[in-house]
Amino acid sequence: NAGVTQTPKFQVLKTGQSMTLQCAQDMNHNSMYWYRQDPGMGLRLIYYSASEGTTDKGEVPNGYNVSRLNKREFSLRLESAAPSQTSVYFCASDTGGLNSPLHFGNGTRLTVT
Amino acid sequence: GDSVTQMEGPVTLSEEAFLTINCTYTATGYPSLFWYVQYPGEGLQLLLKATKADDKGSNKGFEATYRKETTSFHLEKGSVQVSDSAVYFCALSNSNSGYALNFGKGTSLLVTP
Numbered sequence: 253n254a255g256v257t258q259t260p261k262f263q264v265l266k267t268g269q270s271m272t273l274q275c276a277q278d279m280n281h282n283s284m285y286w287y288r289q290d291p292g293m294g295l296r297l298i299y300y301s302a303s304e305g306t307t308d309k310g311e312v313p314n315g316y317n318v319s320r321l322n323k324r325e326f327s328l329r330l331e332s333a334a335p336s337q338t339s340v341y342f343c344a345s346d347t348g349g350l351n352s353p354l355h356f357g358n359g360t361r362l363t364v365t
Numbered sequence: 366g367d368s369v370t371q372m373e374g375p376v377t378l379s380e381e382a383f384l385t386i387n388c389t390y391t392a393t394g395y396p397s398l399f400w401y402v403q404y405p406g407e408g409l410q411l412l413l414k415a416t417k418a419d420d421k422g423s424n425k426g427f428e429a430t431y432r433k434e435t436t437s438f439h440l441e442k443g444s445v446q447v448s449d450s451a452v453y454f455c456a457l458s459n460s461n462s463g464y465a466l467n468f469g470k471g472t473s474l475l476v477t478p
Contacts, residue, residue: 256408285465294454294470295409310465342408351397351416351458354466356408 254278258343258357265333265364273328273360275343281355282348284326285310286318288339289359295342301326302348333364367392371455371469378445378476386440386472388429388455396459398422398431398438399466403452412440412453445476 256277265271277284282303287295287310297310301320315337317329326345330337341360346352372387390396397416401409413422418433427442438455455469 292470295468297465300465353411353414356410358408
């Protein structure tokens, strides 16, 4: 049982380049999330998808776009990377609802130079 | 809006010491409360949760009690081990935020032999 799988694990971009972070879950979860983790800032929600076909902005959506491709997959796109987007990105999923625990991937460490 | 405040780390303890990591929250309504743990190089994983006032969550020797009167959910363990060294995150889930988890900034714990 793979759980939540993120690719790539590491990425270095130059300012202005674009890339897509991929995420897939095999737990038949309804909801999926993208967080970024920065030192001293904890985890901040970028975007989430409560169910297939819907996406909503989180706390820090600027500079990002997302696609809920199907129930399993939720991708995060940086159209024009900036040094401020250097971070560790985590994808997560759950069944949805108040008490549902999140299942996290192992993260993507992104550096923008 | 909702928010979670954790004590700042790092916290350094000797093996078998007593651990408390403070967490307080601000939220409307009746949120659910969680503690997540992140080991080096990994994503977060659920440690314990409590879904209503006076509930006690427990797992692996860790405990936390949902105190609505003090809006707190402090994490405790009676005797820590070196293997407990990790970053601990307090979080809440509330219906007014689409159930997406709102995390504290994390508290780093280092347990020395």
